[in-house]
Amino acid sequence: MASDIHFDPFEEDALADPGAAYGALRAACPFHHQPAQAGRPDYYVLSDHAEIKTDILQGNPIWSFRFGNAMKDSISDVGFKTDGDFHAAFRMVVQRGLTPPMVKAWRPKIEAIVDELLDAMLAIPDGQGDFYSLFALPLPARMMCRMLGAPEADYQNYKRWSDTLQFLTFEDPEPGSYEVVLREIYPHFTTLIEQRQALLAAAGVDDPDLSHLGAVLPDDFMSRALVSRVEGRRLTHEEMLNICLAFLTGGQETTTNLIGHLLRRLLEAPERWEQLKADPSLIDNAVEESLRFDPPVLAHFRTSLSETQMHGHDIPERAKLMFSICGANRDPAVFEAPDEFRIDRPLPEARQHLSFGSGVHLCLGAPVARLEARIALERLIERLPNLRLLGLGGRVRTWMYWGHTGLDVAWS
Numbered sequence: 001m002a003s004d005i006h007f008d009p010f011e012e013d014a015l016a017d018p019g020a021a022y023g024a025l026r027a028a029c030p031f032h033h034q035p036a037q038a039g040r041p042d043y044y045v046l047s048d049h050a051e052i053k054t055d056i057l058q059g060n061p062i063w064s065f066r067f068g069n070a071m072k073d074s075i076s077d078v079g080f081k082t083d084g085d086f087h088a089a090f091r092m093v094v095q096r097g098l099t100p101p102m103v104k105a106w107r108p109k110i111e112a113i114v115d116e117l118l119d120a121m122l123a124i125p126d127g128q129g130d131f132y133s134l135f136a137l138p139l140p141a142r143m144m145c146r147m148l149g150a151p152e153a154d155y156q157n158y159k160r161w162s163d164t165l166q167f168l169t170f171e172d173p174e175p176g177s178y179e180v181v182l183r184e185i186y187p188h189f190t191t192l193i194e195q196r197q198a199l200l201a202a203a204g205v206d207d208p209d210l211s212h213l214g215a216v217l218p219d220d221f222m223s224r225a226l227v228s229r230v231e232g233r234r235l236t237h238e239e240m241l242n243i244c245l246a247f248l249t250g251g252q253e254t255t256t257n258l259i260g261h262l263l264r265r266l267l268e269a270p271e272r273w274e275q276l277k278a279d280p281s282l283i284d285n286a287v288e289e290s291l292r293f294d295p296p297v298l299a300h301f302r303t304s305l306s307e308t309q310m311h312g313h314d315i316p317e318r319a320k321l322m323f324s325i326c327g328a329n330r331d332p333a334v335f336e337a338p339d340e341f342r343i344d345r346p347l348p349e350a351r352q353h354l355s356f357g358s359g360v361h362l363c364l365g366a367p368v369a370r371l372e373a374r375i376a377l378e379r380l381i382e383r384l385p386n387l388r389l390l391g392l393g394g395r396v397r398t399w400m401y402w403g404h405t406g407l408d409v410a411w412s
């Protein structure tokens with residue numbers, strides 16, 4: 001460990017090219033101590049792929065999720081922000097609705113949204129526009145409305161809430177501002193819950209279970225939360241809201257950026273785009289390579305519940321440990337030529353990325369995000385085969401996320 005190595009995720013270079021900055025830190029110092037500076041807390045950074053995956057994320061009892069996964073503590077010890085057996089039980093509430101056949105069943109809905117968005121793009125007279133606002137943003141946001149059970153017309157609110165909450169979780173410019181935004185968001189979800197409670201009451205169901213999904217209740221994750229049990233009891237209102245927040249903030253911007261990065265990397269080297277058109281069986285490879293090369297989430301944190309030792313150093317209780325997803329994704333022990341974007345990187349290798357985390361908190365929405373990206377590419381190469389890149393917008397403002405605000409493209 002060394003604390004004299006220069007690494008600052010807030011600096012211009014790291015913000016503009018995180019792959020280079022986080023990769024360089026991993027190479028120089030896979031376990032790094034970042035002393036408190038500029039109002040930011042002291043923390044440790046782990047970038048070694050094997051160590052993150054095996055020692056930290058498989059349910060290590062020292063390194064807790066109870067205080068959230070941001071640099072500073074966030075609302076804690078509820079829903080997903082828990083550890084151990086309770087977390088595993090809580091996770092099952094959502095996981096039961098994301099089995100492979102269930103995710104596969106979303107395909108027609110995703111295809112319909114994709115086709116509608118592409119129809120609108122093709123109707124633009126001068127054949128050019130911003131791919132983010134036309135496609136990469138509305139697709140995940142509309143799907144999120146669907147999954148949570150809100151009208152799709154709410155998608156711009158979902159996007160705005162998600163951006164604001166993410167920014168406040170990870171930047172926290174004014175303590176308390178997060179709670180102010182929650183006061184705007186909670187009534188929306190409370191209404192969704194109350195609508196479902198009214199449906200149950202009207203049908204005379206006072207002990208609902210999963211069999212009521214798609215029968216008495218719409219089959220969405222809001223209904224699922226309402227009828228499910230955790231450790232034998234109903235979910236509290238706060239726990240139901242926690243599921244909504246985890247979906248809202250975890251599943252939109254990230255998927256938008258996956259789709260945006262993917263198209264950017266394919267179009268900035270047009271031979272990649274041509275290769276994919278010639279061999280669409282490479283779509284899954286391209287999606288996984290994009291996730292590896294441009295992880296939408298650069299890093300997350302855990303908090304120590306007691307004193308511990310790492311790499312021979314004493315780590316105090318309540319220390320913050322950043323696991324560098326972006327650094328681990330550039331680990332040459334796992335990925336050949338990690339700094340190269342290879343559209344045909346073998347799937348078993350590309351899939352080793354940690355972009356969805358790993359272990360006990362592995363992303364529950366990963367199959368949905370992958371399916372959206374896959375269908376987007378299938379349809380883009382078919383319906384807009386002559387796409388060209390015109391320019392890249394600015395960077396998203398939350399430092400822990402990696403993405404852009406726009407991608408100008410042209411088609412003919």
Ligand code: HEM
Pocket residue numbers: 069080081091094147246247250251252254255258295296297300301354355356357358360361362363364365366368369
């Ligand atoms: C490309 C898109 C996505 C990326 C890169 C991503 C990334 C991640 C990461 C890194 C974690 C692990 C958090 C940690 O261990 O600290 C996570 C967890 C989670 N994600 Fe995603 N996510 C994506 C899409 C989604 C979607 C679409 C949903 C919802 C449908 C979703 C819901 C969740 C939930 C609920 C968790 C918490 C799991 C738990 O704590 O047990 N994510 N995600």
